[in-house]
Amino acid sequence: MTASARLQGFGQRLKTYLLSANDGMLMRHFFHGLVVTSLVFIVIDWSELNTANQAHPGFDPVQPETAPVLPPALTEGEPQNAPSEITADPGTLKQAIRFELKPGGILLAEGSIEPGAAGRFAGEIEARGEYVKTVLLNSPGGSVGDALAMSKLIREKKLGTRVAAGALCASSCPIVMAGGLTREAEKGAVIGVHQIFNGSKEKLSPEQAMSDAQRTTADVSRHLEEMGIKSGLWLHALETPPDRLYYLKPEELQDFALTTDTGAPVAAVKE
Numbered sequence: 001m002t003a004s005a006r007l008q009g010f011g012q013r014l015k016t017y018l019l020s021a022n023d024g025m026l027m028r029h030f031f032h033g034l035v036v037t038s039l040v041f042i043v044i045d046w047s048e049l050n051t052a053n054q055a056h057p058g059f060d061p062v063q064p065e066t067a068p069v070l071p072p073a074l075t076e077g078e079p080q081n082a083p084s085e086i087t088a089d090p091g092t093l094k095q096a097i098r099f100e101l102k103p104g105g106i107l108l109a110e111g112s113i114e115p116g117a118a119g120r121f122a123g124e125i126e127a128r129g130e131y132v133k134t135v136l137l138n139s140p141g142g143s144v145g146d147a148l149a150m151s152k153l154i155r156e157k158k159l160g161t162r163v164a165a166g167a168l169c170a171s172s173c174p175i176v177m178a179g180g181l182t183r184e185a186e187k188g189a190v191i192g193v194h195q196i197f198n199g200s201k202e203k204l205s206p207e208q209a210m211s212d213a214q215r216t217t218a219d220v221s222r223h224l225e226e227m228g229i230k231s232g233l234w235l236h237a238l239e240t241p242p243d244r245l246y247y248l249k250p251e252e253l254q255d256f257a258l259t260t261d262t263g264a265p266v267a268a269v270k271e
Contacts, residue, residue, distance in 0.1 A: 094111075096114045135154055138169070142172055166190075178229050191247070
């Protein structure tokens, strides 16, 4: 049987069925057809959105499996080179921040500041107590709220902060550094700032996102002022898009008081 004959046969059977079917049956079949058609369009729309999202990856500082270390993913342009070589292992920096007590009263804080990091940090300080004198930072940043809480605890306990040569302290990490009673950056330390942004998977309305950003900006500005940090540091952060970093020069670290000249130098880290 040819394709034309088969088509004619199908048309005749369909005509006979429609003439014999009652209105209720026809309505059910019509409804089922609408459901199937809707599902087809939903699948097509989802596929197109998924493809578009893959073509425009976002930067999420609290998702270690996807977060680039430095610099964040650029939406356009070329990345600015860091002023010094970062010798820290990228894989380690992408992991949730870990804490390790080193000789000389140094507590190493290394990795991304994920939500909840401040609670774990407080537990470490509570457990180590009198042994900790300095927090050694090596972090690409992350949760601003947790960074603020860690910074406040560091000042409350009158600890020092330090960034070693080849280490990274970026994004929200300088907020933690600001809490140190004494603050040090070795030659070759890489320290950078940028704008705050919503790094969670929750998609906020433009109004809510703006409100949250302004409130967080106020919290950070107030805290940095209380820590004795000059406003120029935060102004550079506000001027720098979240997919870039403003790298602080050694003289800027001193001018903005992110590093201090007072206090005896902390002991060198020993492996």
